[in-house]
Amino acid sequence: MKITVDIDCTPDEARTFFGLPDVKPMQEAMMSQIQERMTASLSAMEPETMLKTWLPAGVQGMEQLQKMFWAQFAGAGRRENKE
Incomplete structure (x- = not known):
């Protein structure tokens, strides 16, 4: 016997269901810091x-x-x- 169950949910809903943390704010903060550092380094170099x-x-x-x-x-x- 084979049973198939389809669940329609968003990634946010699935993450909440499984109890996983929301890391999006941390990712955005890190990406902005990386972007600032790269921009500063590139503007300083010829x-x-x-x-x-x-x-x-x-x-x-x-x-x-x-x-x-x-x-x-x-x-x-x-x-x-x-x-």
């Missing part, structure tokens, strides 16, 4: 400084790789012109 902070090795590594490729291409062009 775009170039932000990129170097977030991607220190990646950006510098890509710049070095690009310089190496350009040097190789320039060297290959000089050799072809001399021959």
Whole structure:
């Protein structure tokens, strides 16, 4: 035998029924604090400084790789012109 029961309620009603606390005010307070801190940090940094902070090795590594490729291409062009 199989019995199915459908209960139609909102998440707030289900939380109250099971006795779970309402954490929405705490979440809103924490999110506002996080937003304030991020806004203060972002406004204090210049775009170039932000990129170097977030991607220190990646950006510098890509710049070095690009310089190496350009040097190789320039060297290959000089050799072809001399021959």
